[in-house]
Amino acid sequence: MSQAPMPDFSSSVKLKYVKLGYQYLVNHFLSLLLIPVMAIIAVELLRMGPQEILNVWNSLHFDLVQVLCSSFFVIFISTVYFMSKPRTVYLVDYSCYKPPVMCRVPFSTFMEHSRLILKDSPKSVEFQMRILERSGLGEETCLPPAIHYIPPTPTMDEARSEAQMVIFTAMDDLFKKTGLMPKDVDILIVNCSLFSPTPSLSAMVINKYKLRSNIKSFNLSGMGCSAGLISVDLARDLLQVHPNSNAVIVSTEIITPNYYKGNERAMLLPNCLFRMGSAAILMSNRRSDRWRAKYKLCHLVRTHRGADDKSYYCVYEQEDKEGKIGINLSKDLMAIAGEALKANITTMGPLVLPASEQLLFLFSLIGRKIFNLKWKPYIPDFKLAFEHFCIHAGGRAVIDELQKNLQLSGEHVEASRMTLHRFGNTSSSSLWYELCYIESKGRMRRGDRVWQIAFGSGFKCNSAVWKCNRTIKTPKDGPWSDCIDRYPVFIPEVVKL
């Protein structure tokens, strides 16, 4: 709510307390209402005296039929309620892939290779250098072995070999962590946007681990960086239909076949930002997993802006003038991402925001639309709804934009920035690296709520809300275990190459 600016420190402190008081009042309205009601009843009881109370009690005719009907009614309502309640879906555990250190790509190596490969286009090399300097990536991100060659050797064999390396390592780790036997996997969902061989990657997983023949397997391709949350949504829906089941989700992006070999500037960006990574997640609706599960899935909201042409074309795979295939990123990407986010939080807001914020938003909306007052649109304070934020590490610009839009502090976006620095843009798995960062820092407590936001081509904005089920001890192994003490690092605006 806008007010006349009051420059005094004391008045801003007063404002803070007013705001806190208001929030407490509105969010606990019902509990606060209970107090006067109980007071009235207590006063009334005291006034009546014990004899009168006994008379009132005796006057109630407790007929057998009445008692039975009432009980049946209560039991019937409870049954209907429990049957129609959606099954709680838990995230038991997940595992992120740590690329081998031999695949590391220092900035200087990337630039030298770039100069040798693009020796006829010095302007494109210059462009790549400027992107890299401002990218927010660090010196420890990794590319698959085939891309280390001058020029890269992206054969199908190499792509499959990368897929096997990243997926199998993550899955082995997941099986070990959770004690899950391969033959117990009921649902398998693999999402990888740009590499879709025949047989599919999910078939590759089934072949390797000898999964059951009646497994429900799905392979999602072409859905961009937000496909990780689409897989979670699919798993959730399937777990509503199949009782007592679990689902394994593998989110990855295979870099080998997608290295852009041309020199069109708008299409060179992905070469600079995309890096190797993957995550394997175990979800379950079994009651036995309730005690060991890390998170509970509370909400999942998917927003698709594909109906709008500008959004549809903003991340577009196409051939350049020389016939080389690459992904064209439009200049309006940030604006479109902002629009998609607004659409998503319009749906998400009422689900997660406390009543105080929703009321303020409503007042602001009424004021602006109905009374035409010149108020700034009220941005609800999402920090009240969540303890942790995982913003897809698509690039530095995305994180900056969201930090601005949601008015988040540096610490809230730390997981995203540090993941971008250490691992680069690992596409759909980046949300899981960020979650792992928060756990590795020992910040995840029971009851904490996490908001994962992912953007993807189409243009889509998907977000998931998780609630931490148990306080998580700092993991001893995992992608961050050997470097977490060095983080957070200061990432300069422009790195001097």
Added chain:
Amino acid sequence: MSQLQEEGSGPVHGFLLSTVSSTQPTETGTTHERTGLDLAMKLHYVKAVCIYSAEAARELTVMHVKGPFFPIFNQIPWISGRLSRHDSGRPFIKCNDCGTRFVESQCDLTEEEWLRVSDRSVDESLVYHQPVGPELAYSPLIYIQMTRFKCGGLALGFSWAHIIGDALSVSHFLNLWARALAGEEVYCPKTTDSERGLPNPNPTGKEPGSIKRVDPVGDLWVAPSDSKMTTHSFNVTVKNIKTNFGANGNEFEILSGIIWRCIAQARGGGGSEPVTITIIRSDPNGLKPRAVRNSQMISSVHVDFSVAEAKLEEIVKSIGKATDERSEIDEIGESDDFIVYGAKLTFVDLSEVDFYEAKIKETSPVSVYCNVQGIGDEGAVVVLPAAVEEERVVTVTLPEDEMEKVKWELKKCGLIKTLINGE
């Protein structure tokens, strides 16, 4: 882009280039300085090849071979950096983890066929060599070539910029690789330039005789030469040297004396005889521990008599009195562009270097070759250990038009037993 190594139509082909770096990032802004002595060597490159048998190396994949280099570069990160210049123009190394170039290639011959040739200078095609420049910031200082023979044997070829170290350093590097391959931990203690142990500078201030100033080469570090150089390699036995050429001294000095005399005879008497030579050998008071650096003693020998007619005894005695010129070179090394090897007829003693200790599966290499790129017109002779303890490999690099005459002289004096045409 500097002149490309010709892939050509020879038996070695199928070049696949990639880069090998370190696993731990070096702090941004780290630099590594070079001394005057290092800078004086900058136009030279050490080329070394180790050939391993199929039994030892058949199962090694490219990743097996690349893998051990990473921990070494973690320990010695500056050799994987890139050159840059201070405002004064003095080159230094920026430790930016850019890495070394790794080249994979195939050879159509089996190892046996390859080793059948007794002139081992054919091994030069197993080294992917590129000079530093024309852009210093994008020139790797080390090139590593891995060649797979038809039978499964393996050759590892190194092209190593002399500014970072000498042939002993190359052997040290190779030994570290072999140890890392065997699973050992490698550890390289840091050394500082102040512990270099150079002898005190000669107060006469004379320019050292062992080096020659050349026209400025700018940023393309190729030694200019007027003649086309050619290399010939042959084996000698220590027994042959000691018994047939009666002279006191170790076999390197005797060998150098013999070859010096042959070359003097080939060049004809009078003014064209080489009366000054350069001797490059390991420093007997060498600093421990071993490190990558230019530690070889560079000394000069000058005689007043005619070498072609002299007795071997006298020549060997003069060689024994060589004067160490490293301090003088160090003082002037940064001021201009120089060549050292071939500035005067140069003899390089690598016979004690432990190339054969770099073992795969506890098997030494079956053959080691080492030479220098950028040798000047006076020529150079490199003496290496051979696979067999009693033998030495001698590699002679001379101008093309001199080589036949010298080979004839060497045969006449009995050093080379047989001379087959074309070898």
